[in-house]
Amino acid sequence: MVKDYVYSVTERFLRYAQIDTQADPLSKTFPSSAKQKDLSRLLVQELQQIGLSDAVTDQYGYVYATIPATTDKEVPVICLCAHMDTAPDCSGANVRPIVHKAYDGKDIILPDDTTQVITVKEHPYLAEKIGDDIITASGNTLLGADNKAGVAEIMDAAQYLVQHPEIRHGKIRILFTPDEEVGRGVEHVNMEQLGAQFGYTMDGGELGSLEDETFSxxxxxxxxxxxxxxxxxxxxxxxxxxxxxxxxxxxxxxxxxxxxxxxxxxxxxxxxxxxxxxxxxxxxxxxxxxxxxxxxxxxxxxxxxxxxxxxxxxxxxxxxxxxxxYRNMKEVLDKHPEVTANAEEAIRRAGIKPLKMSIRGGTDGSRLSFMGLPCPNIFTGEMALHSKHEYVSIQDMQKAVDTIIHLVQVWEERS
Incomplete structure (x- = not known):
């Protein structure tokens, strides 16, 4: 990253987290809840303000946008993807995110329901985040870091790349999806309109994690x-x-x-x-x-x-x-080892040790991989998913933004 860059990822995340986008597993519509489109419309406005004039949302609530190439080299088109909906397991209405500055390593008592305590014993990753700024919900809802952290990180990286055209990269497509949490996230994606060869979901957990294998x-x-x-x-x-x-x-x-x-x-x-x-x-x-x-x-x-x-x-x-x-993405990714290898290099360049992991679950990338878009999953910092104890480190989110910036450069250099 350029020295003295002021990240926008935190303010973006705090804004997105307060928009109720909870998916409904019993709904027959798509998206399963109309309120998910509230975030779709906001993201299109913000993408256009950044300078991505082709940003659009469709009748299904998908958001598409393009960051134009800044190189003359033939570089595969890369898709950056995150989902806008939150899980049906826990309320996503009236989320009140709280920033805990310079986390001190103690258990975090959530103020709106003091029986809700995020303990280091149950969440040992917190012990690695002492000194970080931690965002939680207030005790009555989930936070929505899954996956609005990923949305905010892609948005911040997009802003950075537009502001710094000297960075060499190929064409980048942005895709934000609804209904990932109910297993329908890419059901109506227009792959021809998307027009990407490889992709990455920003929907992983701890710092440095790179997931190229999921459940079937x-x-x-x-x-x-x-x-x-x-x-x-x-x-x-x-x-x-x-x-x-x-x-x-x-x-x-x-x-x-x-x-x-x-x-x-x-x-x-x-x-x-x-x-x-x-x-x-x-x-x-x-x-x-x-x-x-x-x-x-x-x-x-x-x-x-x-x-x-x-x-x-x-x-x-x-x-x-x-x-x-969905099926295990590894079946597809093993045929395209450069996709995971480039992500590992980007994580290293961000100053982090890559952690190759398997997901006891799935992402939009699972289905996208079998739709012709090999698509592993990169960390966002989102932790304790689908619960009132959900949290995310601001510093982890910033490192995810750095990783995206390095990732598109790696693809350009190796093409």
Whole structure:
């Protein structure tokens, strides 16, 4: 970075965090909540103010913009991507971000609900951030660093590159997406309009992390059909779909195959929603593992549980529907090693040790990779995601901005 550059990433993040963009997993619309477009419109205005005159948002809420090339070399078009929505797991309304200057290493008590305490014991990364300026929410909501930190970092880097045309880089495309948190983030991306060869999502966690491997993911919906009879005359006739659904959940393993009992490269079967009445009940699951083969094994196991429990209730029927969500990006990125290698070099040039990691989850980059845009995931500083304990270091965000600046230069130099 040029000496004495005044980062805009913090003020941008604080502004974006206060806009409610919570996604709705039960919605049939796209985006799943219209309020996500409030941020889309603001970002377009700010991109145009920066000088990116082609910035636009479409009917789906996507934001597209171009940073023109400053070199005559043939350089692949690089996409920088982040998502605007926040998770449905925790309220994103009336977020009140708080900056804790020069963090002292102690537990952080959130003022609007003092029972919410971000402890160093539960969040050991905080111990590495002593002296940093830490942003948290106030205790009633999530913060939205996932992924508005990434949005703010891309915006700051865009401003810097426009202000410093002496930096040599190829054409850069910016993409901001809705609905990543409900697995639909790139469902309506216009890849032809995007026009990029390689990409990076800015949606990772701790400083220096570079993720080129994700879970593979499916969704499963189990539908149980029971038999409804007036309870006063139900003996030998009524079959409760609700009780069968409960039996299926009870039959799941207690010490393996769940998010709360797995780590590292272990996959899981996770019920995320249940709804029903006597006649019909539904259970939604997410299934996760690093290989498609393991994923299918978990689905076979869950199907057998359903069939076993349904068979105990004559007259009941069960349906098992699998919906593919995303696949491990490593399958694509291994064919394009320069994408990850260039990111590692950019992180090093920012003065950070690269940390190659796997994600126990996914990003827009998972699906983009299989849509023809190989797309690993770079750190943003966002931590304790989807919770009231979410936090981000301002210094980590600034280093992410630096990394983006170095990244586009690495691509130009190596082309």
């Amino acid at each position: 993911a499916d969704g499963v919906k189990i539908t149980i059909h029971g038999i409804s009879v007036h309870p006063g005359a139900a003996k030998g006739k009524l079959v409760s779909a609700v009780k069968i659904a409960a039996d299926i959940l009870h039959a799941l393993p207690k010490d393996i195959l769940s998010p709360e009992t797995t780590e590292d490269r272990q996959g899981f079967i996770h019920p995320v929603r249940i709804e029903g009445i006597t006649e019909k009940a539904e259970i939604d699951f997410i299934i996760r593992d690093f290989t498609t083969e393991e994923l299918q094994g978990h689905e076979f196991f869950l199907r057998k549980i359903m069939e076993t429990e349904v068979a105990k209730h004559p007259g009941a029927k069960g349906e098992f529907k699998v919906t593919a969500q």
